[in-house]
Amino acid sequence: xxxxxxxxxxxxxxDAAKYDVxxxxxxxxxxxxxxxxxxxxxxxxxxxxxxxxxxxxxxxILLTNVCIFxxxxxxxxxxxxxxxxxxxxxxxxxxxINFYRRNYxxxxxxxxxxxxxxxxxxxxxxxxxxxxxLEENFNGYIHLKSIPGASDELMQEAGLYADRLSVNIEIPxxxxxxxxxPDKDHKDFIQPxxxxxxxxxxxxxxxxxxxxxxxxxxxxxxxxxxxxxxxxSDRDIMYxxxxxxxxxQMKRVYYSGYIPVADDSRLPAIGTEVPMMRENRLYQTDxxxxxxxxxxxxxxxxxxxxxxxxxxxKLSWALRNLDQFPIDINRAEKRMLARIPGVGMKSVGKxxxxxRYRKLGWDHLKAIGISMNxxxxxxxxxxxxxxxxxxxxxxxxxxxxxxxxxxxxKNFTNQLSLF
Amino acid sequence: MERxxxxxxxxxxxxxxxxTIYQHKxxxxxxxxxxxxxxxxxxxxxxxxxxxxxxxxxxKRMNELSTPQDMREFYKAFLSEVIGIENTLFxxxxxxxxxxxxxxxxxxxxxxxxxxxxxxxxxxxxxxxEAFIRFHLIEDDLYYANCEPDxxxxxxxxxxxxxxxxxxxxxxxxxxxxxxxxxxxxxVVEVTINFKDPRSQRGIVNTGxxxxxxxxxxxxxxxxxxxxxxxxxxxxxxxxxxxxxQHVPRRYWKYLSEKVA
Ligand code: SF4
Numbered sequence: 133x134x135x136x137x138x139x140x141x142x143x144x145x146x147d148a149a150k151y152d153v154x155x156x157x158x159x160x161x162x163x164x165x166x167x168x169x170x171x172x173x174x175x176x177x178x179x180x181x182x183x184x185x186x187x188x189x190x191x192x193i194l195l196t197n198v199c200i201f202x203x204x205x206x207x208x209x210x211x212x213x214x215x216x217x218x219x220x221x222x223x224x225x226x227x228x229i230n231f232y233r234r235n236y237x238x239x240x241x242x243x244x245x246x247x248x249x250x251x252x253x254x255x256x257x258x259x260x261x262x263x264x265x266l267e268e269n270f271n272g273y274i275h276l277k278s279i280p281g282a283s284d285e286l287m288q289e290a291g292l293y294a295d296r297l298s299v300n301i302e303i304p305x306x307x308x309x310x311x312x313x314p315d316k317d318h319k320d321f322i323q324p325x326x327x328x329x330x331x332x333x334x335x336x337x338x339x340x341x342x343x344x345x346x347x348x349x350x351x352x353x354x355x356x357x358x359x360x361x362x363x364x365s366d367r368d369i370m371y372x373x374x375x376x377x378x379x380x381q382m383k384r385v386y387y388s389g390y391i392p393v394a395d396d397s398r399l400p401a402i403g404t405e406v407p408m409m410r411e412n413r414l415y416q417t418d419x420x421x422x423x424x425x426x427x428x429x430x431x432x433x434x435x436x437x438x439x440x441x442x443x444x445x446k447l448s449w450a451l452r453n454l455d456q457f458p459i460d461i462n463r464a465e466k467r468m469l470a471r472i473p474g475v476g477m478k479s480v481g482k483x484x485x486x487x488r489y490r491k492l493g494w495d496h497l498k499a500i501g502i503s504m505n506x507x508x509x510x511x512x513x514x515x516x517x518x519x520x521x522x523x524x525x526x527x528x529x530x531x532x533x534x535x536x537x538x539x540x541x542k543n544f545t546n547q548l549s550l551f
Numbered sequence: 552m553e554r555x556x557x558x559x560x561x562x563x564x565x566x567x568x569x570x571t572i573y574q575h576k577x578x579x580x581x582x583x584x585x586x587x588x589x590x591x592x593x594x595x596x597x598x599x600x601x602x603x604x605x606x607x608x609x610x611k612r613m614n615e616l617s618t619p620q621d622m623r624e625f626y627k628a629f630l631s632e633v634i635g636i637e638n639t640l641f642x643x644x645x646x647x648x649x650x651x652x653x654x655x656x657x658x659x660x661x662x663x664x665x666x667x668x669x670x671x672x673x674x675x676x677x678x679x680x681e682a683f684i685r686f687h688l689i690e691d692d693l694y695y696a697n698c699e700p701d702x703x704x705x706x707x708x709x710x711x712x713x714x715x716x717x718x719x720x721x722x723x724x725x726x727x728x729x730x731x732x733x734x735x736x737x738x739v740v741e742v743t744i745n746f747k748d749p750r751s752q753r754g755i756v757n758t759g760x761x762x763x764x765x766x767x768x769x770x771x772x773x774x775x776x777x778x779x780x781x782x783x784x785x786x787x788x789x790x791x792x793x794x795x796x797q798h799v800p801r802r803y804w805k806y807l808s809e810k811v812a
Contacts, residue, residue, distance in 0.1 A: 135772040139779050146783035167717040167736075174711070177682045178798070180809055182785040185794030192784065227776065233694065233719060234686045236777050269718075391788055406789055485656030496659045 133226065142227075144217040148197040148208050149243055152300065153356060153388045157189045157238035157273040160295040160351040168269030170232060170239070172295060176273070177238055190275060191231050192241040195219055195256060199245030203313040205302065205361050207393045208245045218247070224260045225268065232272050239273030239295070240264070250281035250320075258286065261293035273351070278328070280320040287327035291335075291349035296383070299324045300356040304372045308362035311398055328353045329380045352383035359414060360407040361390040361399055366439045367432040370417055374428040377421070387414040413439040420446060423477055424470045443529060447473040450510055451525040461513040462491050474506030505535050553579040555596040558637075560584040562629055565637055566606035568599045569644055582637035613644060617653035627670035627677075630703045639665050677704045681711050683803050684723060688770050694721040698806060705732050709739045774808045781809035 158176030178187035194208070196218030202210045219227075228240045242260055246253050257276050264270040276290050278299040290297055299321050303309040306318050328349060335348035355376055357369060373385040389411040392402045417439060420426040424446070431445050432438075440448045450457065450473045459468050461483060469480045482500045486492060493515035498504055509528045523531075554577050558564035565582070572580045583596075614622060625643065628636055642662050647653045657663045679700075686694035694716070705725050709732050712721065716734070724731035724744060733742045804810040 133772075135776065139776055142776060142779050143783050146780050150784045150786055164714050164717050169716070169718050171714045171717075177678070179682050180781060180807065181795055181798040182781070183792060183795050184786050184789035185791045185798060186786075186789075187798075188781065188784060191780065230773050231777060231780075233716070234688075234773060234777070235684050235696070389789075391786065408789065482656070482658045486658035489654070489657040490659050492659055499661075499664055500658050 133223075138223060138227070141217045141219055141223070142193070144215055145194045145197060145219060146192065148245075149192045149194045149241070151207065151388065151391065151393075152192065152241070152243060152277070153186070153386045154241070154275070154298060154354055154384070155187045155189055155192070156296075156351075156354070156384060157275075158351070159383060160273055161347065162271050162273075162295060162350060164271050166269065168271055169229070170270050170272035172239060172271060172273040179236055179238070189238045190241040190273065191228055191237045191239070193219070193224070193227075193243075195224065195242060195244035195253075195260070196247050197245050198247045200248070201246055201313070201315050203302070203316065204394055204396045204398055205312055205358055205390065209394070212394065221256065221259050221263060225263050228264060228272070229268055229270065232270070237272075239275070241275040241277075243277035244279065246279055246281075250279040251283055251286060254279045254282035254286045254290065258290050258293065261290070265293045275351075278324040278353075280316060280324065282324055284323070284327040287324050288331050291328060291331050292346055294349055296351040296354060297324075297328050297349050298354040298356070301372070301376070302356065302358050303362060304357045304359075304364050304369045305362065308364060311362065325353065325355070325376070325380045332381070353380065354382055354384040354386065356386040356388055358390050359387050359411055365437045366410070366414065366417075367437045369414060370421075370428050370432050373418065374421065385418060387411050387418070409441050410439070413441065413445060417445045420449075425467055426471075442533065444473070446471070447506060447529075447532070451529055454525060457510045458512045459510060461497065461511050462487050472507050472510050474503035474510075506532055553581055555581045555583060556599050557583050557585065557596050558599045559601050561601060562626065563603055563606035564599065564601040565629060565640065566609040567601050567603075568637070569641055570602075570605040570609050571599055572641065580638075580641065582641060584632075584637065609644070613647065613653075616647050616651065618655055621653045621655050624666055624670040627673040627707070628666040630706065631669040631673045632703055633669050636665075636669055639669075673702045673704060673707070676700050676702045677707045679803065680704050680708050683799075683807060684708075684712075685806060685808060686721060687774075692720055694719055696721070696723045696806075697726055698723060699727040700725060701802075703728060705730070708732075709734075713739050778809050 155178075156176055157172065158174075160172040162171070163173045164171040176189060178189045180188040182188060196216070197208045197214070198216050198218060199206075199208045199210055207214065224240070224242065228237075231237045232239065240260075242257055244253050244257060257279070261274050261276055264274065273296075274294045275296040275298065276294040278287060278290065278297050280299055287297070301321050303312055309316065309318055331348055332352065335345055339345040357372065359369060369387065376382045376385055389407040390400060391406050392400050392404050395402055417428075417431055420431060421428055426449070431449055436452070439445055443451075450471065456468075456471070459472055461469070466480060466484060469475060469483055470477060475483075479500055479502050483492065483497075486496065486500065490496075491514035493513050494504070494508075495515070497507075497511075497513060509523065509532070556568050556571065556577070558568045568580075568582055571577070613625070617625070625640060629640060639662055643653075643666060646662060654660055654663055658667065680698060684696045684698060686696045689695045703725075705723060705728075708723070712723065712732075713734055718736070720735055722731050722733045722742065729743060731742050731744060732739050799807070799810065
């Protein structure tokens with residue numbers, strides 16, 4: 133192996149792949165078998181963190197950054213004057229195995245520029261995954277990027293070796309896509325998603341009848357949207373996301389604040405700040421939809437098209453719906469407990485469990501780890517004293533902002549420690 | 552009268568101590584591990600000799616009265632080595648025996664809360680070790696890693712690594728507590744390495760921190776490649792060191808080649 137050459141390729145092809153924010157390696161059901169290498173039945177592990185605070189759990193690279201397309205928002209676009217490189221199938225396999233054996237990674241995330249046709253590209257990606265599974269007996273995590281426009285047959289095959297498949301929609305609205313990626317068609321993104329969803333359904337129903345049916349993309353599919361490249365509202369973004377969650381049973385939708393990579397009059401200028409705060413708010417909203425039982429229309433609608441930047445979306449929702457509060461900690465059902473600002477799902481579980489033993493007061497709630505600073509305006513419990521009920525939303529908001537300034541100051545992340 | 556009971560620091564030792572407390576109806580016991588022996592002002596110290604059979608009787612009874620989840624928390628809290636945790640664990644047993652049932656999930660109860668917090672810290676450390684262990688191929692077929700976890704988590708991570716690296720021999724060594732776990736393709740056993748022996752000397756080098764390494768050439772290469780990958784995957788315009796440090800506290804850096812280089 134020529135390490136210097138590989139190192140150079142890594143430099144180029146990891147650099148080009150880093151804008152894909154998907155990093156999850158969880159949710160698969162692939163167990164180590166026949167004493168082979170690896171196991172991805174666990175929770176997924178971040179083995180390191182970049183200096184920007186993102187998790188490193190997979191070897192995330194492009195097979196090649198040669199591309200025949202010219203999407204304006206992409207570093208790999210044809211018209212960009214950059215060094216090009218490509219890995220061989222064997223090189224990717226060797227890197228994956230050797231990184232995995234040293235516990236650097238959970239597996240591979242492989243994407244690629246479209247070097248001849250979508251099918252030829254997809255076919256090469258599949259070859260890597262196939263080799264890892266069949267020749268190396270590798271049970272670590274494999275995420276393959278589906279190439280927009282790849283055929284249904286190839287998508288069918290890809291899911292037999294990959295844990296997760298994704299095709300990035302990138303631009304949340306059709307109009308935006310037309311503007312920035314004129315060679316691409318909205319349906320080129322949708323078609324592979326559809327193929328994967330159908331295959332997942334098919335294998336699942338077969339599995340119920342025939343035990344030996346192979347697993348198909350056990351960690352499902354995901355997609356990514358770039359935020360802030362075109363003028364879409366948060367409502368546009370989250371409604372798209374909601375569509376993907378419902379229509380294609382997406383496991384995850386990722387939101388990626390646009391990082392200017394091109395001088396192009398259609399796009400924010402180079403040097404424009406990455407909208408990290410907005411990205412963070414979108415992830416919080418996403419969590420409210422997936423884990424907290426919110427309907428997207430409760431959070432974003434005609435009257436409320438963009439998320440607040442100064443407070444989190446749950447608090448924002450609560451302030452707009454004060455009539456639903458206060459909530460009685462000792463009696464409210466789970467669904468309502470989950471709606472209290474400052475109370476996360478873990479705390480909800482603890483409240484439910486602890487109140488079987490005794491009525492809970494402020495001290496108990498504090499000890500359990502609830503952020504009183506936000507929640508106290510929205511709850512009653514068995515303690516006698518309580519916050520004045522006559523505050524207006526604006527008063528509550530300003531008191532919260534004053535009391536918890538550090539919480540809302542400039543440190544934000546896209547991987548979450550929320551609510 | 553308060554009685555100080557000293558045990559050997561092992562889990563069986565603690566359970567034997569709890570057995571002894573009941574056997575001799577000791578009223579206000581204070582349990583201490585060897586590491587925390589202070590000359591006691593409370594009363595006479597009594598040294599408990601670990602007896603697996605007694606330990607198993609306590610464990611069996613606790614298992615009957617608790618959920619597996621309770622017992623996992625109990626064990627994890629023990630591994631936290633937090634000063635005084637033994638006494639909390641004893642009080643927990645007391646409450647369980649008295650009620651005839653473990654007080655699962657009674658987070659309004661300070662004992663439960665303490666145990667669940669200790670268990671949580673240990674759980675976090677367990678995940679960190681699963682993430683930050685870095686193997687180095689030191690012989691043709693042996694992968695070796697040093698670590699210094701905040702809490703005693705090797706017993707908790709053994710099965711994770713055994714499942715994952717079923718086809719490679721490995722050793723994970725806790726330099727702080729001076730013992731390791733070793734997998735020989737069949738089972739995981741505890742080992743202590745005599746680092747004075749030159750053959751095993753290799754084990755003691757701070758594998759992450761050493762520039763001039765004794766490892767095989769290809770080892771340096773893979774480490775280089777990994778470091779290169781780490782560098783290339785960073786996005787400068789999103790840099791956020793505060794967040795970075797929250798995820799990777801400095802004390803872990805010396806075993807992470809990507810942070811040392
Ligand atoms: S097809 Fe993909 S790799 Fe090629 S320019 Fe468009 S987004 Fe970039």
